[in-house]
């Protein structure tokens with residue numbers, strides 16, 4: 001094994017310079033969600049079975065899928081590279097530490113290790129994307145934004161990953177609420193590479209948060225030939241288009257996207273597939289649409305994932321499917337699992353204890369039509385849900401559950417305040433105005449109810 005530098009001075013331990021070329025070619029595919037990424041990594045490992053960074057990348061990719069059955073492979077990769085400890089350069093050794101921390105459940109520690117690594121070697125695309133991933137699952141948009149801001153000035157514009165970085169920065173800006181600047185960065189990245197699905201996604205989030213639903217449909221549709229070339233992440237962009245349609249009352253379009261794209265093939269080890277499907281079915285029901293027997297398929301898949309313990313955000317979505325159409329015994333088993341998880345001294349265990357358990361209990365009570373009990377659970381953590389991770393747009397479903405429970409519960413004044421909050425935050429949401437109208441009507445404010453209902457109707461018509 002020898003030390004080689006890549007085109008931008010990053011040092012690697014490998015058996016030949018060809019391995020470095022192959023690794024460099026892999027990184028844009030990793031950042032670009034390319035379907036051939038795992039095949040290319042397998043070819044690299046076949047050619048250079050002991051290349052530390054290729055082995056570490058394999059371990060990381062298993063963890064990133066969010067599936068319990070792949071974690072033993074990550075553990076194996078960690079053990080394998082640990083056996084090479086004497087031959088690792090300092091950056092590779094830090095990656096080994098980070099993978100180990102992640103495998104041990106210390107996601108916060110892994111994130112800190114990548115950030116420390118990036119201060120030393122900011123041109124490491126793998127560390128940068130992994131930190132982006134775990135900042136995302138800490139739910140803190142400022143960290144997501146600043147991590148990219150720290151690294152970006154160091155990157156030459158001719159680096160093959162540069163455009164991806166602009167989109168990642170755009171996403172960090174969006175999750176920290178700076179929508180105008182976020183959109184500029186996201187659109188610049190999309191101009192560089194329209195197949196860069198994460199950057200398209202950054203812009204899609206800006207359009208969602210600024211409630212430009214028609215523009216969102218047009219934007220995602222126009223670029224679909226480009227972004228649909230990527231792996232299952234493409235389904236998340238279909239899901240985003242579904243969010244725009246649902247606000248316009250176009251439920252048939254949402255169900256069409258569900259049946260033909262993001263709900264079609266969800267029994268996969270990629271965590272986002274079930275997240276897309278479950279959260280959209282739940283939303284559709286909250287909007288008053290009939291989803292037929294679609295929950296059953298999802299509940300059957302969720303039943304196989306009761307014991308998953310990678311990301312509480314993801315497990316809450318499995319739970320949505322179980323409580324919607326699963327067997328009582330499975331619901332009980334998963335709640336017991338979540339309670340046990342909340343006692344573990346891991347990053348995700350802490351988050352489960354802080355907010356995950358209350359959200360799970362709240363959604364269960366809501367499904368059982370115990371509305372006041374649901375409000376009690378969800379209201380207690382309403383300002384503490386960010387650490388669950390995912391985006392603001394995704395976590396919105398938990399807030400909507402609270403509003404739904406409140407509007408059917410025994411405290412109409414609470415429901416009224418929540419819906420007033422909703423219409424202030426999302427003035428173009430017909431869902432919010434309709435429910436606000438119901439609350440106003442129930443509270444004897446007929447004129448204001450009529451005005452709110454008229455606003456809702458006008459929004460749906462447009």
Ligand SMILES: [Fe+2]
Pocket residue numbers: 201205236240391393
């Ligand atoms: Fe998203």
